[in-house]
Amino acid sequence: MSIYNIGGQFHQLLAAYPDKDAASKxxxxxxxxxxxxxxxxxxxxxxxxxxxxxxxxxxxxxxxMVTTVDEKLHFALPIIAKAIDAALSKEASNASGKLKAELTxxxxxxxxxxAQALLQLEKQLRDLRxxxxxxxxxxxxxxxxxxxxxxxxxxxxxEAVTYRYVEETIPVVLYEATKEHAAQVKETSKRTQxxxxxxxxxxxxxxxxxxxxxxxxxxxxxxxxNKARSVANTNEATNVNVANMLLSDIFDVKL
Numbered sequence: 001m002s003i004y005n006i007g008g009q010f011h012q013l014l015a016a017y018p019d020k021d022a023a024s025k026x027x028x029x030x031x032x033x034x035x036x037x038x039x040x041x042x043x044x045x046x047x048x049x050x051x052x053x054x055x056x057x058x059x060x061x062x063x064x065m066v067t068t069v070d071e072k073l074h075f076a077l078p079i080i081a082k083a084i085d086a087a088l089s090k091e092a093s094n095a096s097g098k099l100k101a102e103l104t105x106x107x108x109x110x111x112x113x114x115a116q117a118l119l120q121l122e123k124q125l126r127d128l129r130x131x132x133x134x135x136x137x138x139x140x141x142x143x144x145x146x147x148x149x150x151x152x153x154x155x156x157x158x159e160a161v162t163y164r165y166v167e168e169t170i171p172v173v174l175y176e177a178t179k180e181h182a183a184q185v186k187e188t189s190k191r192t193q194x195x196x197x198x199x200x201x202x203x204x205x206x207x208x209x210x211x212x213x214x215x216x217x218x219x220x221x222x223x224x225x226n227k228a229r230s231v232a233n234t235n236e237a238t239n240v241n242v243a244n245m246l247l248s249d250i251f252d253v254k255l
Contacts, residue, residue: 017086024083027076028127035134040066041204048164050195058164058195068204069135070153073253081243081255084124088240091117101228105220108249110242117240118229122222128250129218136205147202157201164195210252217250 034040043065048058091114100112103121113121138144138155147156167189177183244255 017090020083020086024080024124027079028131031072031076031131032134034067034072035069035131035136038136038205041068041136042201043203044199044201046197046199048195048197051193055194058197065151065154065202065204068151068153069206070204070253073251074255077247077251077253078244078255080124080128081247084121084243084246085241087120087124088113088117088242091120092240101231103224103228105217105224110246111240113228113240115229118225122225122229125218125221125225128247129215129222132211132214132218135211135214137208137211138203138205140208142201144203144207150202151204153204153206155203155205155207160199160201162197162199163193164197165191166194167191214251221246221250 043063044061046061048060050056094116100114101118102112103110103118142157144155144157147154150156169187170190171185172188173183173185175181175184247253248255
């Protein structure tokens with residue numbers, strides 16, 4: 001069920017549509033901009049432990065994960081859904097009595113629509129396809145596990161250990177001193193492990209497989225829309241509330 005029901009008369013729908021369309025365009029732009037700032041989706045905590053008691057300490061380092069893909073989608077998709085439903089309802093109300101075509105994807109029906117409504121839906125989904133292309137993904141060279149206990153839609157690595165070294169210059173006696181000659185001494189450097197850093201990384205990105213699944217679903221919808229448009233003209237005024245179900249299925253997000 002959609003969280004948004006347009007209702008009312010056609011002139012009310014027309015009056016409300018521009019604001020919803022503008023909000024949707026704005027959120028599309030913000031989504032793409034945010035998804036390209038990949039550092040916003042990553043965080044870490046780095047702690048140091050000296051090997052010797054009383055050894056030199058190092059300050060703890062950390063970077064907070066600002067947001068997650070899951071959080072951004074839950075915020076943006078309902079706004080986009082309102083604009084999609086408003087556009088489809090506007091076109092449906094303008095299309096009284098004319099031919100419609102059923103939109104079916106992977107055996108699931110999303111309703112019947114006229115050609116102009118399908119064109120509007122195609123435009124919105126092509127914009128979402130751009131968003132999908134920018135979804136940040138995890139570095140699969142690392143081992144990630146879901147970390148929902150920390151934050152919904154996050155992943156974490158195991159603890160990675162690196163070491164701190166101290167270099168010091170020490171004298172090495174090549175030849176001991178004799179009555180005739182002074183000792184021959186050469187300086188050399190010695191590198192010693194003095195402590196370890198333990199780093200845990202968290203991320204709000206999605207896996208490449210999740211991204212590919214979203215892209216494939218969007219492509220399937222775009223193909224189905226083109227097929228439906230080829231047999232559709234227009235039909236009677238109806239309130240349309242399908243976008244939440246449609247976007248939930250594409251992005252695997254419950255709206």
